[in-house]
Amino acid sequence: MARKESDSALRPSRRGILFGGAAAGLGAVATLGVESLAGRGTTAQASEELHGQEVIPFYGQHQAGIATAPQAHAVYLALTLRNGVDREGLMRLLRLLTDDAARLTQGEAALADTEPELATVPARLTVTFGFGPKLVEMAGSSAADIQPLPKFSIDRLQERWNDGDLLLHLGSDDPFTLAHTQRMLLKDARSFCEVKWVQTGFRRSRGSEASGTTMRNLFGQVDGTVNPAPATDDFTSLVWNEDGSTTMVIRRIHMDVDTWDEVDRSGREFSVGRTLSNGAPTTGTNEHDEPDFGAMTALGFPVIADQAHIRRARSENTSERIFRRGYNYDEQPSGTQMSDSGLIFVSYQKNVERQYIPLQKRLAELDALNQWTTPIGSAVFLIPPGCAEGGFIGEALFTH
Amino acid sequence: MARKESDSALRPSRRGILFGGAAAGLGAVATLGVESLAGRGTTAQASEELHGQEVIPFYGQHQAGIATAPQAHAVYLALTLRNGVDREGLMRLLRLLTDDAARLTQGEAALADTEPELATVPARLTVTFGFGPKLVEMAGSSAADIQPLPKFSIDRLQERWNDGDLLLHLGSDDPFTLAHTQRMLLKDARSFCEVKWVQTGFRRSRGSEASGTTMRNLFGQVDGTVNPAPATDDFTSLVWNEDGSTTMVIRRIHMDVDTWDEVDRSGREFSVGRTLSNGAPTTGTNEHDEPDFGAMTALGFPVIADQAHIRRARSENTSERIFRRGYNYDEQPSGTQMSDSGLIFVSYQKNVERQYIPLQKRLAELDALNQWTTPIGSAVFLIPPGCAEGGFIGEALFTH
Numbered sequence: 001m002a003r004k005e006s007d008s009a010l011r012p013s014r015r016g017i018l019f020g021g022a023a024a025g026l027g028a029v030a031t032l033g034v035e036s037l038a039g040r041g042t043t044a045q046a047s048e049e050l051h052g053q054e055v056i057p058f059y060g061q062h063q064a065g066i067a068t069a070p071q072a073h074a075v076y077l078a079l080t081l082r083n084g085v086d087r088e089g090l091m092r093l094l095r096l097l098t099d100d101a102a103r104l105t106q107g108e109a110a111l112a113d114t115e116p117e118l119a120t121v122p123a124r125l126t127v128t129f130g131f132g133p134k135l136v137e138m139a140g141s142s143a144a145d146i147q148p149l150p151k152f153s154i155d156r157l158q159e160r161w162n163d164g165d166l167l168l169h170l171g172s173d174d175p176f177t178l179a180h181t182q183r184m185l186l187k188d189a190r191s192f193c194e195v196k197w198v199q200t201g202f203r204r205s206r207g208s209e210a211s212g213t214t215m216r217n218l219f220g221q222v223d224g225t226v227n228p229a230p231a232t233d234d235f236t237s238l239v240w241n242e243d244g245s246t247t248m249v250i251r252r253i254h255m256d257v258d259t260w261d262e263v264d265r266s267g268r269e270f271s272v273g274r275t276l277s278n279g280a281p282t283t284g285t286n287e288h289d290e291p292d293f294g295a296m297t298a299l300g301f302p303v304i305a306d307q308a309h310i311r312r313a314r315s316e317n318t319s320e321r322i323f324r325r326g327y328n329y330d331e332q333p334s335g336t337q338m339s340d341s342g343l344i345f346v347s348y349q350k351n352v353e354r355q356y357i358p359l360q361k362r363l364a365e366l367d368a369l370n371q372w373t374t375p376i377g378s379a380v381f382l383i384p385p386g387c388a389e390g391g392f393i394g395e396a397l398f399t400h
Numbered sequence: 401m402a403r404k405e406s407d408s409a410l411r412p413s414r415r416g417i418l419f420g421g422a423a424a425g426l427g428a429v430a431t432l433g434v435e436s437l438a439g440r441g442t443t444a445q446a447s448e449e450l451h452g453q454e455v456i457p458f459y460g461q462h463q464a465g466i467a468t469a470p471q472a473h474a475v476y477l478a479l480t481l482r483n484g485v486d487r488e489g490l491m492r493l494l495r496l497l498t499d500d501a502a503r504l505t506q507g508e509a510a511l512a513d514t515e516p517e518l519a520t521v522p523a524r525l526t527v528t529f530g531f532g533p534k535l536v537e538m539a540g541s542s543a544a545d546i547q548p549l550p551k552f553s554i555d556r557l558q559e560r561w562n563d564g565d566l567l568l569h570l571g572s573d574d575p576f577t578l579a580h581t582q583r584m585l586l587k588d589a590r591s592f593c594e595v596k597w598v599q600t601g602f603r604r605s606r607g608s609e610a611s612g613t614t615m616r617n618l619f620g621q622v623d624g625t626v627n628p629a630p631a632t633d634d635f636t637s638l639v640w641n642e643d644g645s646t647t648m649v650i651r652r653i654h655m656d657v658d659t660w661d662e663v664d665r666s667g668r669e670f671s672v673g674r675t676l677s678n679g680a681p682t683t684g685t686n687e688h689d690e691p692d693f694g695a696m697t698a699l700g701f702p703v704i705a706d707q708a709h710i711r712r713a714r715s716e717n718t719s720e721r722i723f724r725r726g727y728n729y730d731e732q733p734s735g736t737q738m739s740d741s742g743l744i745f746v747s748y749q750k751n752v753e754r755q756y757i758p759l760q761k762r763l764a765e766l767d768a769l770n771q772w773t774t775p776i777g778s779a780v781f782l783i784p785p786g787c788a789e790g791g792f793i794g795e796a797l798f799t800h
Contacts, residue, residue, distance in 0.1 A: 048610060048611060049449050051608055052604070052605075054632075105544030114620075114660075115620035116620075117616060117620050117676060117677065118618075121604060121609060123605060123608045173608065174608040174727065175473070175575075175602040175604075175605060176602060176605075176616075177608075179602075179728070179739075180488055182739070190736070194736055195733055195735060195737065198732040198733065202575040202579075203576065204575075205523065205575060206606070206608075207450055207451050207607075208521050208523045209448065210448055216517065216576075218515075219578075220514075220516075220517050220518050232799060240750045242401050276517060282795055283426035285790075292575065304606065328576065332598040333586065333595055334598075335595060336590070337595065338586040339582070341583075355758065392689070
């Protein structure tokens, strides 16, 4: 992660910045963050620690937004290619969106940006591209590895949350930046694509908890304790293919918080195998303690039940693991509904069939949590490698 | 604004906290923010400046959430009282919700909270109550001051965004906190109310820009430069009634960003009378410069046109002013739509008829911005005074 480079501050007219006098109520300052970081125009509040100018590099071996520490906000946009868009058109689209993403993530306006002032606060913006089977085939590659998942017994999939040709995954610590980025990309995509679905997710805001705190989901559970850590060999061996690509599974999982609320705390902890207070296994004290799956109660029952989520999620085969990077969703309730919430489950793995499917099969067969959770959407995407400046995301797939 | 008091840390069992060893990938810390602020259990990242434990006092002469510096996220929930809920029932509801709000805003679980761990990061949470005409009348007061607005020629109101009996306005710098608070309040309200509408809004995230930076809207405009500053005499004289109450107008204003995008920069600046770069009047240099409404171009036309928004928004009568505290909205587009965005316009004023309506009439008659904006929802609420510990919001209205 790099602070924004100061060369951008050499073009104040571009951003149309500056000001002088300032200050209205509340100790207002009239300068934008970009200016104060460049060391001029600062007024009060010099001690404020601002994060809006933090940028994540766009170019590289891998696409950003996967090993990137999760931002507070995410939007997943699945687009359907319009009839008549051919291979050449697809390449034009990808060049265009790559250029937009490369600029916007660095806090610069896109070329056709009609609201350039809204592009100046990247707040760790990332744009990650995913290819559905149709796009991979159009490019001329084999889509064998990214077919839709087999139907699991627990699935109640709704077509409106399934599949898609092109996935755009946007992440930022600032929701306003996401809104602008989303619109800018959709504007440039509109003659090529229609929107299939949009999923908006959130975690805790930047700086409201210590960084690295494991997320809780809307059931109140600490969710994501066991997860390979980016930049480790373990992560690399599970996630990145040799060519820098990976695959992504995204599943919309409705959580029935109403019936969950009827379960007492011990019942909840029993169903997961972890405490609600800090996410420790019910055989341990601290979040990251190893669960003791052999531990028995005084009555001779396993402390971590056979159907407990953490037992079912674990395989003897250590290569059957995935990297999770999901978000909560919470849509507007209506009428007598009190909430419409759940989890945007997102996992990355080299190979869906070998890593994700065995795990998900096991959970579909038996997992106490299934009583309160229902998968309602499912999609699989190839995440192409990153690209170098001048290239575009996905270019390596266009092999002929 | 106060840091959370340490007494909450004296009841670790209540929150079911814990920790001990910590640290997995990414320098994770297993402690919750509340603990590290209480000075124990801290591990790495001690230098991180966290804001999740900042609390806004709940009790007081005025309700919080109005003079409070706007949080990054807001939710406005309008509820309809169920048939059969009588005056006694209404008082029970208000006592219940007041108690919930008093606790949740201080980072404590509500009494019936089934996910108490989700209540520990208030991040300046406020809960503000508003009463529609029906509630005011049920309490036994006159609702003469809070009738629905007259229909303006520009309105295209949709019943699903209009009116409501009880308004709950939640604000926090953390979206996760808002989700939990919303659900908790709706759970306690469910036997009394149904949801009429929910409007979710956002500004830039906490700390992505210097605090006090004037918000931009999704047209890219600096929006809110002229606004009385809380805690000034001007603010008090415009907003607070003697008894600590005020009134709130909330209007959902759809912004047609597509047609706006067809207008060039000078046309945009002309329509508002302010520059896009920094919000300065087109007769000035800095955001807070006074507009020179008499300035003429070389050709003899006014620099700030007759139909420019800032000219039309200003009255000769300085008491015809309001305090604005709005949010952006951006809903999920579908099909060929590229965005569904706008402004949740929110204003507070002592008196709607004397302060808001003359202003809005003037804008409805002529305002260049009307070409791209459409009011689609409208509601007016009485905001009762704050209450003291042991009381409940709105109690002063129950006069008999």
